[in-house]
Amino acid sequence: KAGVTQTPRYLIKTRGQQVTLSCSPISGHRSVSWYQQTPGQGLQFLFEYFSETQRNKGNFPGRFSGRQFSNSRSEMNVSTLELGDSALYLCASSQTLYRDTGELFFGEGSRLTVL
Amino acid sequence: AQSVTQLDSQVPVFEEAPVELRCNYSSSVSVYLFWYVQYPNQGLQLLLKYLSGSTLVKGINGFEAEFNKSQTSFHLRKPSVHISDTAEYFCAVSDTGQTGANNLFFGTGTRLTVIP
Numbered sequence: 001k002a003g004v005t006q007t008p009r010y011l012i013k014t015r016g017q018q019v020t021l022s023c024s025p026i027s028g029h030r031s032v033s034w035y036q037q038t039p040g041q042g043l044q045f046l047f048e049y050f051s052e053t054q055r056n057k058g059n060f061p062g063r064f065s066g067r068q069f070s071n072s073r074s075e076m077n078v079s080t081l082e083l084g085d086s087a088l089y090l091c092a093s094s095q096t097l098y099r100d101t102g103e104l105f106f107g108e109g110s111r112l113t114v115l
Numbered sequence: 116a117q118s119v120t121q122l123d124s125q126v127p128v129f130e131e132a133p134v135e136l137r138c139n140y141s142s143s144v145s146v147y148l149f150w151y152v153q154y155p156n157q158g159l160q161l162l163l164k165y166l167s168g169s170t171l172v173k174g175i176n177g178f179e180a181e182f183n184k185s186q187t188s189f190h191l192r193k194p195s196v197h198i199s200d201t202a203e204y205f206c207a208v209s210d211t212g213q214t215g216a217n218n219l220f221f222g223t224g225t226r227l228t229v230i231p
Binding site for chain 1: 149151152157158159160161164205206207209218219220221222223224
């Protein structure tokens with residue numbers, strides 16, 4: 001069974017540009033969550049999608065957005081990139097929204113560098 | 116809202132020695148507790164979780180953790196570490212509600228380095 005796949009693995013952008021990251025969940029998983037990992041702030045929750053609907057959102061500015069498609073694949077977009085957006089962006093999939101019945105399986109992440 | 120504190124950012128330990136990684140949480144509601152491990156250039160992998168019942172939880176790779184409600188702690192232990200245990204370890208908490216707000220709050224991580 002294939003794991004969570006994130007693309008691209010590495011990318012470099014400049015300030016002001018926008019970026020789109022993709023996440024393919026484990027087959028059969030309908031929930032996709034996104035996290036930002038930085039050395040200073042650690043792991044911070046961005047948002048969670050289930051059945052194409054955003055179910056939960058973290059405390060990030062509106063420049064961060066996402067969506068989920070009917071096949072459960074998800075994308076996140078960051079517009080008007082800032083230096084502080086440099087981070088490892090992790091995607092996690094789960095069978096359910098609930099953490100007692102739905103273990104999170106993480107991808108290897110997309111490492112974004114903003115110059 | 117929940118928060119997680121991992122006081123030790125780095126823990127060096129000799130091979131075959133015991134280790135304890137500390138985790139404290141704050142929450143006004145019942146919680147689920149988790150420990151994840153992250154190897155270099157990889158995503159996070161679940162080590163173990165506490166949902167309810169026995170306060171001593173056993174996980175993969177010989178790790179165990181004990182939930183202490185009075186001290187709001189969930190420390191991770193291993194009696195004898197191996198070189199392959201070198202990694203970053205994250206404690207996380209989630210509320211137990213069924214309203215969809217089950218996102219995980221992570222601690223800042225503890226880097227375990229096993230010295231040969």
